[in-house]
Amino acid sequence: MDWLDQINWNEDGLVPAIAQDHQTGRILMMAWMNREALALTAAENRAIYWSRSRGKLWRKGEESGHVQHLHELRLDCDADVVVLMVEQIGGIACHTGRESCFYRVFDDGDWKTVEPVLKDPHAIYAEHKHD
């Protein structure tokens, strides 16, 4: 498909994908997509990433239930980063049980955790640590 050919995939065939809450603008997470993941994301209107650690497709929410419904998909000027405007089911994107993965703020020479765990990860995942 032509629109997939326009992506400048990196040497591993991946592109960074930033998920942003479509209503609040909050950046929820950044993960990676290969060609198949991006094609499926557009086809199914939900975020589907490529898990580099597990070496397989990662249907966000498949274990946690925290699906990301796609509202808009954007591409940058260099065609090497995509942004997904999503509706975050459950209000939790991070495997730590927080809304966003970006819960640490640089302050006084250190990273300070400034956001609460909304749900115990053990309660989110029956077996797996990562979503």
Added chain:
Amino acid sequence: MDWLDQINWNEDGLVPAIAQDHQTGRILMMAWMNREALALTAAENRAIYWSRSRGKLWRKGEESGHVQHLHELRLDCDADVVVLMVEQIGGIACHTGRESCFYRVFDDGDWKTVEPVLKDPHAIYAEHKHD
């Protein structure tokens, strides 16, 4: 410095850095930082990236004047992505003269440009194509 040691730099010693408008939440761009770039960003309170294409530090705005003043710096759960909440001087982050690099939307099987050029790139850059 300890806070820099906590970053999970990739095999090239880099980390993705997402710049977001601190007021509107608009994602402006994504670029890369090495250890020196991130240290300088925190020290000078302005976005300083590592230009992979030019192989050197890129003080955002050094040629365009479109400096990004840092308001907040965040780190994600895996410590391999940072988010910069910035004030975008000039209201233009993209080298194409647009507010954001993410000006193309996926629509009907293609990427459609949906945002205007606010300033002619030739007027922004005297000599160089990229900022």
